[in-house]
Amino acid sequence: MAEEKDLENTLVLETSKGEVTIRLRPDLAPKHVERIKELAREGFYDGIIFHRVIDGFMAQAGCPHGRGTGGSDKPDLPAEFNAQPHVRGTCSMARTMDPNSANSQFFICFDNASFLDGQYTVWGEVTDGMEAIDALAKGEPPASPDSIVSMKVAADAA
Numbered sequence: 001m002a003e004e005k006d007l008e009n010t011l012v013l014e015t016s017k018g019e020v021t022i023r024l025r026p027d028l029a030p031k032h033v034e035r036i037k038e039l040a041r042e043g044f045y046d047g048i049i050f051h052r053v054i055d056g057f058m059a060q061a062g063c064p065h066g067r068g069t070g071g072s073d074k075p076d077l078p079a080e081f082n083a084q085p086h087v088r089g090t091c092s093m094a095r096t097m098d099p100n101s102a103n104s105q106f107f108i109c110f111d112n113a114s115f116l117d118g119q120y121t122v123w124g125e126v127t128d129g130m131e132a133i134d135a136l137a138k139g140e141p142p143a144s145p146d147s148i149v150s151m152k153v154a155a156d157a158a
Contacts, residue, residue, distance in 0.1 A: 007153075008154075008155040009023065011024060011036070011040060011124065011154065012152045014149040014151070015050075015133075015136070015148055016147050017133075018129055018135070021127050021129055022125065023124055024037070024124045028121075028122055029093075029121045031078065033123050035077055035104070036123060039072055040151040040153055041153060041156065045104075045148045045151040047147060047148065047149070048062060048064065048066070049066045049147045050137075050142070050145055050147065050148075051063055051067055051068050051140075051145060052068055053140075053142055054110075054138065056110055057111065058110055059107060060105060060106070061105070061106065061148055062103075066141070068105065076100060076102060077093070079095075079100050080123075081121055082121070082122055083118070084122040085122075086112070086114060087109060088109055088110060088112065089126035091106060091108050092107055092109070092120045092121060093105070093107075093123060094107055095120065102121055108133050
């Protein structure tokens, strides 16, 4: 039973640079984890590019337009800010100036980004494959952006 629970809270992110495994943290942000899994199961993220990749900071994806200007057709989420620090491998939700505007866009930290702590919702952490994130084409937007080939909940692939 414990193994099934792990698979239900594990994302397998296949990028154009390789596979990344993310441990979901429903204990920190249950609504955000639920949304990420819902969108992954619908195939929303498949084919979406990393539209903002800043060396030493973070890689951002989740905009269906590839420009950072949109989200899914689901309602925005209320903030679930938590005490989890923004460090290398942290997965957190992007948003507008409105703290309750997270929808589908997320970012993965390359390095310590403690200035974001308490202001963005941390929902997971990379447990394997960070080298694939490190290898993503840099830029805002990158000249030749890398993409999410597929994002799956591990329980669905088992």
